[in-house]
Amino acid sequence: MSLSYLLTESVSGFKRTKLSSVISIMTICIALLLLGVFVLVTTNAARFVDALRTKVELEAFLREPVSPVGLDSLRAAVRAIEGVASVTYVSKEDAAKIFKEEFGEDVLDVLNFNPLPPSLRINLAPGFITAAGTRAVNDRVAAMAGVDTVIYRRALVELIDRRAEQFNTVTLGLGLLIGLSAILLVSNTIRLAIYAKRKLIRTMELVGATWSFIRLPFLFEGAIQGVLGGAVATVILYLVIDKLLPALSLEIAGYVQVRPGFYFLILAAGIALGLIGSVISVIRFIRPRSA
Numbered sequence: 001m002s003l004s005y006l007l008t009e010s011v012s013g014f015k016r017t018k019l020s021s022v023i024s025i026m027t028i029c030i031a032l033l034l035l036g037v038f039v040l041v042t043t044n045a046a047r048f049v050d051a052l053r054t055k056v057e058l059e060a061f062l063r064e065p066v067s068p069v070g071l072d073s074l075r076a077a078v079r080a081i082e083g084v085a086s087v088t089y090v091s092k093e094d095a096a097k098i099f100k101e102e103f104g105e106d107v108l109d110v111l112n113f114n115p116l117p118p119s120l121r122i123n124l125a126p127g128f129i130t131a132a133g134t135r136a137v138n139d140r141v142a143a144m145a146g147v148d149t150v151i152y153r154r155a156l157v158e159l160i161d162r163r164a165e166q167f168n169t170v171t172l173g174l175g176l177l178i179g180l181s182a183i184l185l186v187s188n189t190i191r192l193a194i195y196a197k198r199k200l201i202r203t204m205e206l207v208g209a210t211w212s213f214i215r216l217p218f219l220f221e222g223a224i225q226g227v228l229g230g231a232v233a234t235v236i237l238y239l240v241i242d243k244l245l246p247a248l249s250l251e252i253a254g255y256v257q258v259r260p261g262f263y264f265l266i267l268a269a270g271i272a273l274g275l276i277g278s279v280i281s282v283i284r285f286i287r288p289r290s291a
Helices: 003-016 018-053 068-079 092-103 107-111 131-142 154-196 198-206 211-248 250-255 262-285
Strands: 058-062 084-090 119-124 147-151
Touching (some): 018 262, 058 068, 058 131, 068 119, 084 092, 131 147, 131 154, 154 262
Antiparallel strands (some): 058 119
C-alpha cells in the first residue's frame, strides 16, 4: 500500500466529514493546550514543592557535656542513616551567634550565660523529605545515646505532602478527562467516515481486499487529525510561553521552565490521541464478515 493512496483516502475522509474533522482537530488542540498547561503547572509546582522541602531540616539537641570522641561517633552514626544527606555540628557559641542574627540581641547580655545547647543539623536527601521519611529519621536519631530531643517542622512537611497529593490527583483526573474527550471525538469522526464509505468498504471486502488495506486509511486519517491538532497546540503554546509571557512579565517568564522536548511531547501526544480514537472506531465498526 503506497503512501499516496493513504493520503488520498485520508483526504477523501476529511471531505466527507468536514465539520466533524474540524471539530476533532480543534478538540485535540484544546485538549493538548490544557494538557500542556497542566504539565507546565505540575512540573513547576513540583519544583516549587521541592524547593520548600529543602528548607526542612531536623535539629538534634545534644546532652551536655559533649566530648569530641562522642561527637564524632554520633555524627557518623547519624550520617549512616538512610536518607541523611549531611550533618552539621552547631556548638553553643554558634547557636548564640545564630540567636543574635535572628533576634538582634546577644543571649549573654540577656541572661549572662549561654543556655543554648549544642546540636546537630540534619539535612535529608530529596527523596526522603516527606512526612514518612522525616519521621523515620527523627525516630532513629531520637533513640541515639547523647541526643536529648529532635525537632523539625513536622506540620509543614505533612501539609506539603497533603497538598502535593491533592494537586497531583486533581491534575491527573482533569488530564485523563480531557484526553478521553478528545479520543471519543476522534473516534466519532472516524466512525462517520467509515459510515460514509460503508458501500465502498463492503465492495472492497467482496473483491478480497485485506483488512489492513481497508483499515489503514482510517487509522492514517486519525493520525493526521492528531498531527494537525498537535501542531496547532504546539504553535500556540510556543507563542504564549516564549513570546507573549516574557512580554507581559519577565519575572513570571523566568519562573516558568520548559523542559527540552516539551513541544515534541505535545505533538506526539496529538498523534497518540488521533491514533487511539481511530483504532477504537476501526475495531468497532470494521469487522470481518462473510460475503
